[in-house]
Amino acid sequence: MTINDAPAPAAADAQPQFDEEWRQWHRRHEEARADRHGFLAVTGLHWLTSAPQRFPDMPGEWHTGESGPVVALDADEVLVVDDLPIRGRHEFGPIAERGGVTVGIDGGVLEVARRGGHDILRPRRPDHPLRVAYRGTPTYPPSRRWVLSGRFVPFDSPRPTTVGAAVEGLTHVYDAPGQIEFAVDGVPLTVTAFNGHAPGSLSVLFTDATSGVTTYPANRSLVVGAPDERGRVTVDFNRATNLPCAYTDYATCPLPPSENRLPIAVEAGEKTPYERLADSSADRS
Structure with a gap:
C-alpha cells in the first residue's frame, strides 16, 4: 500500500x-x-521504601511493601480519602503499575502512585510557583x-x-x-x-x-x-x-x-x- x-x-x-x-x-x-492540581502544581517526588520516613511537604510517616503504601498520622494530622477524613494508620493496598489514588492534604492534594515498579508520593499545590508563573x-x-x-x-x-x-x-x-x-x-x-x-x-x-x-x-x-x-x-x-x-x-x-x-x-x-x-x-x- x-x-x-x-x-x-x-x-x-x-x-x-x-x-x-x-x-x-x-x-x-x-x-x-x-489545572490547579495538574503537573505544574507538583512540588515534590518521593520514593517509598520499607523504612518509615517523613517528608517535609506532607503529613504522616510513610512506608511501603507487598501490601502497598501505608501512612501513620499523628493526632493532629489528617488525610482526606474518598471525601472522608482519615486519622491514625491507613493502608492503601497494592497499587497497579501506572495507577494511583489522589487524596486531600492541607493546601492541595497528594498523588499516591506506582511507577516503574516503585511506589511514589507527589504532592500538588495550586500555589506552586511553576504553576502560578506559567505563561x-x-x-x-x-x-x-x-x-x-x-x-x-x-x-x-x-x-x-x-x-x-x-x-x-x-x-x-x-x-x-x-x-x-x-x-x-x-x-x-x-x-x-x-x-x-x-x-x-x-x-x-x-x-x-x-x-x-x-x-x-x-x-x-x-x-x-x-x-x-x-x-x-x-x-x-x-x-x-x-x-x-x-x-x-x-x-x-x-x-x-x-x-x-x-x-x-x-x-x-x-x-x-x-x-x-x-x-x-x-x-x-
Missing part, C-alpha cells in the same frame, strides 16, 4: 478553519496542563504539511516493550499493539505505537532532529486516532505535545523506544517550554 506524504491540498478558504481548530485544541490542552508553551505555527496519512500495522500479538524514563535508572514496560508507517517528503518512516487513553487510539513517543534544538530533548508525544477498517490513520504532528518532564523534574515520563528517534526535523507541535529555556540560560551564565 502506498502512503501519501500528505493529504490533497485543501481549498484556501479552509485554512482559517484549520488554524482555528488547532487553536481551540491547544487552548484546551493548555487549560488541562495548568503557556511556545509552538510551531500549525501547518497542513504535517498532517500525514499513515497505516497501522498490528503485531500478531502485543509486544512488551521496555523503555527508559526521565528518572535515571527507572524503566517502563508497555504493550505495543503495532507500528505506524508513514512518509515525510518521500522518506518512509516507521514508529512503534502504544495504546492511547481513548478506546482504539494510539500513542507515539518520539524524538526528531529538532530535539534539543527547538524542542525538548527527551521526548514528545502524539495521540493518533483509532485506525479505520483498512488500518488507515492520520498522523498530525501539529498536535505533538510535551510530556510533564519537559516542565518539572518531579516526573517519571517514559522515553521513546530507539526506533522512534526520527532522522527528520519535525517542525510542528510544541517547542521547548519557556521554563526549560530559562534553566538553560541560567546554566550558561
Whole structure:
C-alpha cells in the first residue's frame, strides 16, 4: 500500500478553519496542563521504601511493601480519602503499575502512585510557583504539511516493550499493539505505537532532529486516532505535545523506544517550554 506524504491540498478558504481548530485544541490542552492540581502544581517526588520516613511537604510517616503504601498520622494530622477524613494508620493496598489514588492534604492534594515498579508520593499545590508563573508553551505555527496519512500495522500479538524514563535508572514496560508507517517528503518512516487513553487510539513517543534544538530533548508525544477498517490513520504532528518532564523534574515520563528517534526535523507541535529555556540560560551564565 502506498502512503501519501500528505493529504490533497485543501481549498484556501479552509485554512482559517484549520488554524482555528488547532487553536481551540491547544487552548484546551493548555487549560488541562495548568489545572490547579495538574503537573505544574507538583512540588515534590518521593520514593517509598520499607523504612518509615517523613517528608517535609506532607503529613504522616510513610512506608511501603507487598501490601502497598501505608501512612501513620499523628493526632493532629489528617488525610482526606474518598471525601472522608482519615486519622491514625491507613493502608492503601497494592497499587497497579501506572495507577494511583489522589487524596486531600492541607493546601492541595497528594498523588499516591506506582511507577516503574516503585511506589511514589507527589504532592500538588495550586500555589506552586511553576504553576502560578506559567505563561503557556511556545509552538510551531500549525501547518497542513504535517498532517500525514499513515497505516497501522498490528503485531500478531502485543509486544512488551521496555523503555527508559526521565528518572535515571527507572524503566517502563508497555504493550505495543503495532507500528505506524508513514512518509515525510518521500522518506518512509516507521514508529512503534502504544495504546492511547481513548478506546482504539494510539500513542507515539518520539524524538526528531529538532530535539534539543527547538524542542525538548527527551521526548514528545502524539495521540493518533483509532485506525479505520483498512488500518488507515492520520498522523498530525501539529498536535505533538510535551510530556510533564519537559516542565518539572518531579516526573517519571517514559522515553521513546530507539526506533522512534526520527532522522527528520519535525517542525510542528510544541517547542521547548519557556521554563526549560530559562534553566538553560541560567546554566550558561
